[in-house]
Amino acid sequence: MTQPSDPLLPQERAEESIAAIAYYLSTERDPYRRDLLMRDYALRSRNIPKQSLVEFHERVVDSFLPEEYALGYQLPARAPDREVMEVDVIIMAVQRIEIQAAIAALGISRTPSRSYRERDFYHATVPCRAAGRIDEPTELSVALTAVGQALNLHAMDAVGEISEAYRAQVWILVGMAAGLAGKIRKGDVSFPETVWWYEPGRERPDMFEPRPELAYRRSLNRQLFRFDPVSESLSARLARAVAELPDAYRPADLPADFSPNVTVLKDAVATGERLLRDPSRLASLHDSNERIVLGDQESYGFALACRDLNWIIARGIADYGDEEKDDSWQYLATLMAVHSVLEFLEQDYIPPRVDDPSVD
Amino acid sequence: MAPKEWFLEADVVRLGAPTQEPVDDRRRQLHLWVARRLLNSVRERRPATTTKYLPPEQIRSYPRLLGELLDLPNGGDEQTVAVIDCSLNHYEDLGENILYSVALCAAGFAASPGHVCIVLLPRLPHSYHSSFWEPLNELSISGGSVLVLNNEGKFKVHGGPRPKAEQVAPGYGQRQQELIGSRQQEFDDKIIRKMGHFEINDEYCSRYFFDGSRTVQELSHLLVDRITHLVGSRPSLARTELIVPETVDPWMEDAVAVASGKLRMRQTKWPSGGDRAAPDPDEHTQYLVMLDFVNTGSTYRRIIKEALGSGYNLHRYAVAAFMARDFQTEDDLPELSPIKRVRVDRVPRRDCVQCKIGLPFTNKDREELLRLRSYDAWEVLSHVPWIEETYGPPEHLRQKSNPDFVRLFEEFGDYLAYKLEMVLRHLVPGSAVAVACPEEPGILAVVKRMQPWADNRIVAVRVPRSVLEKADRSTSAEIRQLAEGHEWSRQLAHLAERNVNVVVVDEQNGSNRTARQMIKVLESFHLRPKAYLPVFNFVPSETLDGVRVVALYDVPRPRRMDP
Numbered sequence: 001m002t003q004p005s006d007p008l009l010p011q012e013r014a015e016e017s018i019a020a021i022a023y024y025l026s027t028e029r030d031p032y033r034r035d036l037l038m039r040d041y042a043l044r045s046r047n048i049p050k051q052s053l054v055e056f057h058e059r060v061v062d063s064f065l066p067e068e069y070a071l072g073y074q075l076p077a078r079a080p081d082r083e084v085m086e087v088d089v090i091i092m093a094v095q096r097i098e099i100q101a102a103i104a105a106l107g108i109s110r111t112p113s114r115s116y117r118e119r120d121f122y123h124a125t126v127p128c129r130a131a132g133r134i135d136e137p138t139e140l141s142v143a144l145t146a147v148g149q150a151l152n153l154h155a156m157d158a159v160g161e162i163s164e165a166y167r168a169q170v171w172i173l174v175g176m177a178a179g180l181a182g183k184i185r186k187g188d189v190s191f192p193e194t195v196w197w198y199e200p201g202r203e204r205p206d207m208f209e210p211r212p213e214l215a216y217r218r219s220l221n222r223q224l225f226r227f228d229p230v231s232e233s234l235s236a237r238l239a240r241a242v243a244e245l246p247d248a249y250r251p252a253d254l255p256a257d258f259s260p261n262v263t264v265l266k267d268a269v270a271t272g273e274r275l276l277r278d279p280s281r282l283a284s285l286h287d288s289n290e291r292i293v294l295g296d297q298e299s300y301g302f303a304l305a306c307r308d309l310n311w312i313i314a315r316g317i318a319d320y321g322d323e324e325k326d327d328s329w330q331y332l333a334t335l336m337a338v339h340s341v342l343e344f345l346e347q348d349y350i351p352p353r354v355d356d357p358s359v360d
Numbered sequence: 361m362a363p364k365e366w367f368l369e370a371d372v373v374r375l376g377a378p379t380q381e382p383v384d385d386r387r388r389q390l391h392l393w394v395a396r397r398l399l400n401s402v403r404e405r406r407p408a409t410t411t412k413y414l415p416p417e418q419i420r421s422y423p424r425l426l427g428e429l430l431d432l433p434n435g436g437d438e439q440t441v442a443v444i445d446c447s448l449n450h451y452e453d454l455g456e457n458i459l460y461s462v463a464l465c466a467a468g469f470a471a472s473p474g475h476v477c478i479v480l481l482p483r484l485p486h487s488y489h490s491s492f493w494e495p496l497n498e499l500s501i502s503g504g505s506v507l508v509l510n511n512e513g514k515f516k517v518h519g520g521p522r523p524k525a526e527q528v529a530p531g532y533g534q535r536q537q538e539l540i541g542s543r544q545q546e547f548d549d550k551i552i553r554k555m556g557h558f559e560i561n562d563e564y565c566s567r568y569f570f571d572g573s574r575t576v577q578e579l580s581h582l583l584v585d586r587i588t589h590l591v592g593s594r595p596s597l598a599r600t601e602l603i604v605p606e607t608v609d610p611w612m613e614d615a616v617a618v619a620s621g622k623l624r625m626r627q628t629k630w631p632s633g634g635d636r637a638a639p640d641p642d643e644h645t646q647y648l649v650m651l652d653f654v655n656t657g658s659t660y661r662r663i664i665k666e667a668l669g670s671g672y673n674l675h676r677y678a679v680a681a682f683m684a685r686d687f688q689t690e691d692d693l694p695e696l697s698p699i700k701r702v703r704v705d706r707v708p709r710r711d712c713v714q715c716k717i718g719l720p721f722t723n724k725d726r727e728e729l730l731r732l733r734s735y736d737a738w739e740v741l742s743h744v745p746w747i748e749e750t751y752g753p754p755e756h757l758r759q760k761s762n763p764d765f766v767r768l769f770e771e772f773g774d775y776l777a778y779k780l781e782m783v784l785r786h787l788v789p790g791s792a793v794a795v796a797c798p799e800e801p802g803i804l805a806v807v808k809r810m811q812p813w814a815d816n817r818i819v820a821v822r823v824p825r826s827v828l829e830k831a832d833r834s835t836s837a838e839i840r841q842l843a844e845g846h847e848w849s850r851q852l853a854h855l856a857e858r859n860v861n862v863v864v865v866d867e868q869n870g871s872n873r874t875a876r877q878m879i880k881v882l883e884s885f886h887l888r889p890k891a892y893l894p895v896f897n898f899v900p901s902e903t904l905d906g907v908r909v910v911a912l913y914d915v916p917r918p919r920r921m922d923p
Contacts (some may be wrong), residue, residue, distance in 0.1 A: 012733045019717040020735035028742065032761050037738070040915045042733065043900070079718035176844070 010160045017044040017053065017246060018081035022056045025063045026076060034063075051134060052080065082164065087115075087123075088140040088351055090168040092158065092342070093334065094147045094298055097327070098175040101249075101334035102144050105241065105342060113143075116165040119158075121145045126342055131226055137156045138354075140345055143168070149274055152197070152301030159305035169352060170220065170313045172341055176333040177269065177296040178276045178321030180286055184293045186251075186329045188317050189262040189340045192269040193217065195313065196292055197300035198285055200274045210288075215303035219311040221265060226348040229262035234343045238262075239340050242332070249331035260336050262317075268292045271299040276321030295321060314341045361522045366476075367405035368395050370443040374411040375453045378792035379819050379854040382847050383408045390535055391443045394478055397531070398507065398523040399441055406543045408445065410847065411418075414790055415858065432469040432477070438475045442466075447480040447511055447536060448575075459485055459492040462833070466506045467495035470519050478748060480536075481569065484510045488496065493518075509843030511536045512592045543581050547699065549812050550575035552778045555736040556722030557714040559654050565712040567705035569724045570653065570682045570788060571778075573611040574813045576588050579681060580618035583698050586624060587648065590677045590697060596646075600675065602627040605659055609724075612652035612681055630663050641672040649678035654687055654696060655704055676789050730782045737913040740776070741896075743770045751800050753873060764898075765802035765867045776895055777809035779912050784810075784818075785890050787910065788861045794851070795865045796821040796882060796889070798828060798874060802867040806895070821851045823863070828877040836884035843881075852885040869894035873903055 021041045028034050041060060045053055055077040062070050093099045103122060104111055112120035122144040127137045143166055148159040161169065177190070184190065195215040202209040216222075228234070238260055268291040276282060276295050286291045299313050316333030319325035370391040371384050388407045388725060412429045432442050438472055444462055454462075459481075466477040485492040498504050499519035507525050509515045515525045541549065552571040560566050572579055591600050604616050606629045620627045628647070641647065647667065654660050660678065664678040676694055683698035684706065709715055719735060722728075727794060732740070744767045749758035769776065784793060793807030795810075797803045799822035807820045827842055834842065844850030854861055862877045875892050882889050889907050897911030 007876070010729055011731070012729055016719050017734040020719065020733065020738065023717050023735075024738045024742065030746070033742065033746065036915050037915055040734070042740075043914070043916060076713070076717045081718065082720060232641060273724065 009220060013079070013082065013164060015079040018048065018053075018056050019077060022059045023065075023076045025060055026073075042344060046100070055243075073268065079276050083116075084164070085143070085166050086126075086141075087143045087166055087168050089126075089142045089170045089172060089339070089345060090162060090166055091144045091172045091174055091328075092147055092162070093144070093157075093173075093175045094150055095330070097330050098334040099144070099146045101331050102174060102338045105335055105338035106144060108144075110156065114165075119145055120163065121150070121166075127346055128349065128351065130179045130354045131297070131348045133350055133354050136192045138351070140349070140351060141144070142345075147298065148197065150275075150297045151305075152271060152298055154301070155298035156301035156305040159302060168309075170310045170312065170349070171302075171306045172314065172333045173298065173302045174337045174341055175296070175298075175316070175331050176318035176332060176337070177294040177315035178282065178307075178319050179317035180282045180293045181320040181322075182277060183286070184263075184267075184317050186259070186317050186319065187254075187258060187260045187333055187336055189229075189260055189314060189333075189337045190267045190269070190294055190300070190317070191227075191229075191264040191312060191314050191340070192261070192267045192291075192294070193221070193265045194268045194291070195299045196268045196270045196285070196289060197272065198270050199274075199357055209338070213300065215300055216271070217278050217303070217305070219310060220312065223349055224265055224312070224344070227264050229264050229340070231343075231347075233347065234262065235259065237343055238336055241335055245332060245335070249335075251328040251332060253328075254332070262336075262340050266291070269293060269299045269315060270295040271297060271301075273297060277323055277325065279320055279322040282321050312341065312344075329340050364401075364439055366395065366399045366402045366439045366441050368392060368402050368441050368443065369406040369432065370404075370445065370904075372408045372411045372445045372448065373426065373430075374413045374457065375446075375449045375594060376415065377411065377413040377819050377862040378415050378794050378858065379821075379851050380410040380413055381819055381851070382410055384539070386539055387445070388537060389679065390477075391445065393535065394480075394509070394528055395441045396531060397528045398478070398525070399439075399476065399604050399889070402441060407442075408443070410850070424461050424464075425464045427468075429467050433467055434468055434472060436472070438476070440469075441476045442469050443478045443480065447481060447482055448540070451481070451483040454481070456579075458489055459490060460494070463492045463495045467499055468496065470499060470506045472762075473503055473520065476523055477504070477506045479506060479508045480511075480612055480699065481508060482511050484508060484514055484516060487620045511540070511813065525915060543578055543585070544699075546812070547572075547575050547578040547582055549809070550578060551700070552774050553702070554722070554724070554778070555739070555772070555775050556724075556733070557712075557719050557735075558724055559721040560706060561658060563709055564706050565653065565709055565715060565721075567707070568703075569661065569722070570700075570702055570704075571611070571614070571724070572652075572681055573915070574857060576611050576614045576618070579611070579615040579699065580622070583615060583619035583650070583679065583681075584622050586679055586697060586699065587625070590679070591646075591648065591675065598622060599644060600625060600646050600648055601642075603630050603647050603663065603672070604628070605630050606632045607662060608652040611640035615681070616650060629866060630667070633662075636667060638670050641667075641670060643673070645673065646675050647672050649694065651678070651680045652682070654680045654683040654698070655706060658688055660696070661690075663694065670708060687897070725780060730779065730786055731911070732779060732913040733915075736775075736843075737896075737915075740768060740772050743771060752825070757871075757873070759870060762868075762870075766805070769802050769805045769867070770848040773805050773809050775808045776912065778813075780806065780893060780895065781810045781813060781818075783910055784863055784914070787893075787908070788863065793861045793863060794819045794821060795863050796852075797865045798822070798878065799824045799848075800867070803865060803895075806867070819851065821848050821855070823848055823878060823881055827881060828874060831877045831880045831884075837853065837858040839881055839884040849885070852887060856886045862887050864889045864892045864907075865893045866892075867910075868896045868898060869896050871900050872904055875909075879905055879907055 025037050059077045093102050106124045108124045113123035114121045124142045125139045127138045129137050147155050197213040201211045270285045270292045282295050314337040316337035318329040318333040379617050470477045496518040501520050503520045505519035507517050513529040517525050554569045554571050558566040558569045591597050603626050677697050678694040680698045682700050682702050684704045685701045689696045744764045746761045747764050748760050749762045811818050869875050891908040894911045898917035899915045900914035
């Protein structure tokens, strides 16, 4: 018997569940309902570290003891407080190499600043000029972390779990993607406007009827609209990052005059659970929606989980999703995506507190 | 010579529903009553038995389909009275296209002498700006006639011999209101008492939060009635303005905006504190304070004190949408007139169990959890007696100790229905959805709660237990045979034909048995349920026979545990 864990439907924090159940166990006398409460307690306490359970277990055991042996605790066991940190921006990457590239772009230490549920977080600050709206640059606080596993469901789950520990004004998914050859080049960066989840559909005996789902961004588009992807400062930033690229991450086929294109609010990213190793897949998706020029495995899960939040997806193209794909461009592609994101945050993003000083 | 008999044909139109539903017997009686008040001798020839429905996509793309659906006879010698009953829809849902389409049908039918068409609408369309009246204005006096009635009994007559509408109007509004329910009842039905851990202020917590966001329209009507009642004559109303706190819940803001618009009354937003001063009062104006919720009364007292201090001439009454049942107005303050008194279970912070066990405050504006918290689930389960199951599976399979679900839903049905609806919207976002459930009192009470929130667009298909029990041993063809002639089978066939998402809901899942039977019945109509949603699931799992399972709360209960 397993407890359902559906990332689409956020669960109550397990510590809070068992605090409530332990409390009801201390008041409930009916043996049948106590039995159910115990089963519920056992089910929901499974994923809590043992040391955090001691106090709850004591109360539960005490509730079974005859009055003369019971300690009769004055206060019920308390769920530990949520340690929710407020930051301006959460940046999420999926793979280890993407985190490495993001750490390098942010220029921060590889020692995590915090761990929550075994997930590492790296804290950083970036300057923010708020599109010239403020005289003195302010700072944006950033928390960088990893999804840890590919696929939409895991990205969705990660957003839920991270939001237990962080609140942020903007959630950003950075990393690499496969591109459609002829339409986008390796190392180019896309900030897609929409996400096209191509997997859903109806399986008929003779055919598959696709029923793709779409995710759209809302008000943050107005801010992204301000971002100039051909600005001199972005070009210079990306050129500098390429120049400083460690040899280990320099692709053998990197052209000497490499200069990535950055596109904003133009493309759609196709996303599905299958790793693309057949370029015709992306091409056929492009035929059904000509904005589709790149594909990945996490964007829909991320965008869906962030549907009530401000979110951005920034993908660097690492391969063409074909048989010959290798890993040599992954670091550079992600590095270009992260630098593009940082350029937007530093130059053009206006945090809410600039317009409303009461927003902290 | 005896007067010639009239034959009644009636249609009930339901906009936005994905399939048909049975028409209540009392509504058929209303049609007959209206026709008989209007004409001398009326006999039912084709009463409305099931609703004629127009799904959302067809409202947009093909509103004239309504004309084909209604299929009113044109010509013929017999005296016929047709009722087109659109009164159950929100006026806003009708839209100009649909209204015009209804008018075309009515006018087409009434073009023949001896034909009378009665159009029942929630509101009369605007006399000048609505195209609804165009086809009716063209009716010749040598033909039949059209009577258009709104839910309050106001009417307009067009065409030939004028029926005696004056005889219908007085009783009609009341009868219609009895069927729809009083405004207060409608308001009560749409309020959601949310469970949680709500922060009232620095000193108090509350167990419940009353959410009026689904009942803005009803609340605005009630506010208009209440203000009119308290302030009195038209000149007094003209000299009255409203004072509303700057920070009220958005639904209250909307309801007050509608009410003040209807009453042509200005409103002053009262500063929520700090050093911002209130605007200067007008010496000829009386001010009526209006609040969303009076719980401890601190906001109320502050506003009154500040307003009096600033020289405002306050009305001797103030109005609140909700007021805590135990709140007493102090003698020197305007008396509070609440639209609804509620039990809030307010507790001082030092005594609050949820604070003691470390449960965070619940966000009243944004639902962070779609399913139940353990604290709420166990309160719900502990609040009602546990009894032997009285309905559901055959007697030998019934649980000996089971929550009394009928009582449970009486007490918490609004919140549980709200949660189910949230999950439903999450699973089937943006598309038409129907729910299928066993025809049993507990879950039907919950579904009935959900329907008004979606303007009755959530259609419920009730599958009788007798059919479910036979489903185990029957083939699909046999199940369809069992279903023949029944309303629920017609509904399922329509849903399958139109490819509508169907979700199975139930009060509990004790053994997967009923769930499997429901799935089998639906599949025999080529409907694959999108999900199975029991309120409580005692057999936790993520899927059942490939169908996704999402419960509001999971507690494992092996069958052998039964005492």
